[in-house]
Amino acid sequence: MVETFDKPEIRTPENLVYSKTKVLTDNVLSYCPGCGHGTTHRLVAEVIEEMGIQNNTIGVAPVGCSVLAYNFFDIDMQQAAHGRAPALATAIKRLLPERFVFTYQGDGDLAAIGTAETIHACNRGENIVIIFVNNGIYGMTGGQMAPTTLPGMPTSTSPYGRDTQIMGNPLKITELVAQLPGTYMVTRQAVHTPAAVRKAKKAIRQAFENQILNKGVSFVEVVSNCNSGWKLPPVKANEWMVNHMFPFYPLGDIKINGEMVK
Amino acid sequence: MAKITGDIVIDIERCKGCEVCTTACPQEVIAMSKEVNSKGYNYAIKVNANCIGCANCAVVCPDGVITVYRAKV
Amino acid sequence: MKELKLMKGNEAFAEAAIRAGVDGYFGYPITPQSEVLEYLMAQKPYEQTGMVVLQAESEVAAINMVYGGAACGKKVVTSSSSPGISLKMEGISYLAGAELPAVILNVVRGGPGLGTIQPSQSDYFQATKGGGHGDYRLIVLAPASVQEMADFVGLGFDLAFKYRTPVMVLSDGVIGQMMEKVELEPQVTRRTNEEVAAQCPWATTGRPVNGPHRIITSLELDSAKQEIHNHKLQNKYKEIEEQETRFETIGCDDADYLFVAFGSSARICQKAVQIARAKGIKVGLLRPITLFPFPSKAIDSYSKQVKGILTVEMNAGQMVEDVMLAVNGKVKVAHFGRFGGIIPTPDEVVKALETKIIGG
Numbered sequence: 001m002v003e004t005f006d007k008p009e010i011r012t013p014e015n016l017v018y019s020k021t022k023v024l025t026d027n028v029l030s031y032c033p034g035c036g037h038g039t040t041h042r043l044v045a046e047v048i049e050e051m052g053i054q055n056n057t058i059g060v061a062p063v064g065c066s067v068l069a070y071n072f073f074d075i076d077m078q079q080a081a082h083g084r085a086p087a088l089a090t091a092i093k094r095l096l097p098e099r100f101v102f103t104y105q106g107d108g109d110l111a112a113i114g115t116a117e118t119i120h121a122c123n124r125g126e127n128i129v130i131i132f133v134n135n136g137i138y139g140m141t142g143g144q145m146a147p148t149t150l151p152g153m154p155t156s157t158s159p160y161g162r163d164t165q166i167m168g169n170p171l172k173i174t175e176l177v178a179q180l181p182g183t184y185m186v187t188r189q190a191v192h193t194p195a196a197v198r199k200a201k202k203a204i205r206q207a208f209e210n211q212i213l214n215k216g217v218s219f220v221e222v223v224s225n226c227n228s229g230w231k232l233p234p235v236k237a238n239e240w241m242v243n244h245m246f247p248f249y250p251l252g253d254i255k256i257n258g259e260m261v262k
Numbered sequence: 263m264a265k266i267t268g269d270i271v272i273d274i275e276r277c278k279g280c281e282v283c284t285t286a287c288p289q290e291v292i293a294m295s296k297e298v299n300s301k302g303y304n305y306a307i308k309v310n311a312n313c314i315g316c317a318n319c320a321v322v323c324p325d326g327v328i329t330v331y332r333a334k335v
Numbered sequence: 336m337k338e339l340k341l342m343k344g345n346e347a348f349a350e351a352a353i354r355a356g357v358d359g360y361f362g363y364p365i366t367p368q369s370e371v372l373e374y375l376m377a378q379k380p381y382e383q384t385g386m387v388v389l390q391a392e393s394e395v396a397a398i399n400m401v402y403g404g405a406a407c408g409k410k411v412v413t414s415s416s417s418p419g420i421s422l423k424m425e426g427i428s429y430l431a432g433a434e435l436p437a438v439i440l441n442v443v444r445g446g447p448g449l450g451t452i453q454p455s456q457s458d459y460f461q462a463t464k465g466g467g468h469g470d471y472r473l474i475v476l477a478p479a480s481v482q483e484m485a486d487f488v489g490l491g492f493d494l495a496f497k498y499r500t501p502v503m504v505l506s507d508g509v510i511g512q513m514m515e516k517v518e519l520e521p522q523v524t525r526r527t528n529e530e531v532a533a534q535c536p537w538a539t540t541g542r543p544v545n546g547p548h549r550i551i552t553s554l555e556l557d558s559a560k561q562e563i564h565n566h567k568l569q570n571k572y573k574e575i576e577e578q579e580t581r582f583e584t585i586g587c588d589d590a591d592y593l594f595v596a597f598g599s600s601a602r603i604c605q606k607a608v609q610i611a612r613a614k615g616i617k618v619g620l621l622r623p624i625t626l627f628p629f630p631s632k633a634i635d636s637y638s639k640q641v642k643g644i645l646t647v648e649m650n651a652g653q654m655v656e657d658v659m660l661a662v663n664g665k666v667k668v669a670h671f672g673r674f675g676g677i678i679p680t681p682d683e684v685v686k687a688l689e690t691k692i693i694g695g
Binding site: 005007012017021028031032035039042193198233234 | 276278280281284313315317320321329330333
């Protein structure tokens, strides 16, 4: 008989402190083990559940690893062409202004092919939430160089490391959109530790609540890992992220309530 | 003084064995199984009864496989 | 009450969109269609009907705004001209794949590339054969008057919602820019959100309380399911071919020869019919109103009656291929075209009939 260390006597509804939100479906996430996409999905879904807006929210899925996000969120969702999610969200919010609207995009989608849509939605001050998961690589297509790939970082299309003289520089699009008058909140978070997750959730909650104020884009970057693309086990990938990604993409609020954070 | 105890229920079929929960647990309750689930992943298991129901493991779990209970005893 | 006005084709399209109760227009300036956006911005329909009008950052953004709005079950429109339509092709393919209703106006100018801002019909292939990637069709309506620029907004939406498919109004720089009298339909009230939800249970307007959630996507990773989806689309296009083919005939009953022409070329051919008949040549005109579905059966029905068919197009010979397919060798078919922004004269058309068909 294997010892299970179960305590069935305390498993009562009043003692329940954490279970998967009902705003996520029971479909198994298509992400690799340890991927921050799953955690970020969960936070968005928990915020939607806690705000009671499951039937009043429309999400937009990108192209990339999270292309199937619509299978995981139990809300109405649209799948956008690569990079165009902010254009879809612009129309959805303008045509259904009483709905909560968010896009969920990776770094290739948002900061390369969709740069124009991102910047102009932010500059127009569309009253939407943009969730931006930045892992510095194209995950779904097999680990190619992304606009956010760090200098010197190897990928399948920068196998000897990103040589900025040849391949150009990583784009800090979050700092860039913070400069635009149409963004009301711009923050950079992570989901690798319990403390980071709790903080990121607060930021996502704030971003969704901002839509009620009708003051422009709330932009939440989540610096994340790509265990498969980085070719590291999940725990090691998180360590690599702390040591390499965070110095280049420092966590914290960049713009709050329409004001730059000093 | 009331003592806090906790318990977690792990949906081992949905667990992908990423081990992130093991580093998040302050009580070193979680380790990975030697067995694999039907997807071939070593899954998270409890290795002691020291759980305090802090939910750190569930909070960092990318796949939402952990349910947490906490009680005063 | 209908209202009679003197308007440009582009303006008539814009005014008809307001009156048809359209929910949103998303556009980007390009000659020769910028009057659509200019007119809407000047009219400020957002203050009267609540219609959203937005100048997007690009044609690409505009068509994807259309996708977002259409996926909410809203009546949404965009307009552009040839190079801009090329940019929209990705989005149009997604609209077709996701089965979303929308009306897209192309006021065609000459190409390829940046080409010319003068009128052309050189986007026939692009409009009727796909243009974007994947096996899909658009319903393509070809207006030949300012009146039809207005009428095809309403017709376009009727068809778009009936079949859940994007509809292209394939105009050209002549029809878009010229002024004519137009009889405008009275203002239709925009549908309420409840009416949209009832008409479009598939639309993402917020998950119903009892579920299930709605998903608008053109992605299917399971090939077996994708093939089923492709069959469904093809069956829809077949039904459209059976139900929605539209054309007009002028002077065809006793015709020995036939012009086949659409849009502004058809107007030129009307005059050419008169000139030719004055010379004793009995020629008629068949004007396809829908380019997809193409009036192949109607054209084929003349293959025993007439001695030859001349297609007149402002391109290097595009629709002529569909006419040849329609008659399948039973009668001589030739093409006459001017392109690069040149508009053929009726005399040129008659001469082409004489040299390419009668004497050819």
